[in-house]
Amino acid sequence: MVAAQALVGVAAQGVSEVEDRVTLPQLRVLMLVATRGGLNLGALAQAMGVHPSNASRACDRLVDSGLLARSESTLDRRNLMLELTPDGQALIDEVIDHRRNAIATILEGLPESRRRTLANAMLSFAEAAGEIHGDSAWKLGWARADSQGSTGQG
DSSP states (O other): OHHHHHHHHHHHHHHHTTTTTOOHHHHHHHHHHHHHOSEEHHHHHHHHTSOHHHHHHHHHHHHHTTSEEEEEOSSOTTSEEEEEOHHHHHHHHHHHHHHHHHHHHHHTTSOHHHHHHHHHHHHHHHHHTTOOOTTGGGGGTOOOOOTTOOOOOO
């Protein structure tokens, strides 16, 4: 629980960097679209655990603010796909950069061998929680340690 508290603190600081531009639920929408890509409204609502009408309202505001774009699916024109605009991507990059820097500062206090172990454990935790799909951890700037022992931090 203490580790969870520390991570929530890091996340909250990152949110505070953009809270004048988006609400926390809107940031969650942008982060899901950024990390999972190619989501339609139904998939987004399911990932958020909300009714599609709630997800739709959040998306409407993000489209109006120029952070999210809707486009017709190439497979089914009745299906609208959600994508970040360049401004939306820049906002997500800002949040991820803030989180990455804050976590890197914390990790500097650990020996290298413990950093690798922790990075792999946290990726496994995120996968179990449904936050990582396939090999998408790189979108957040982290990757599993490779056979050479680097963390792929970037």
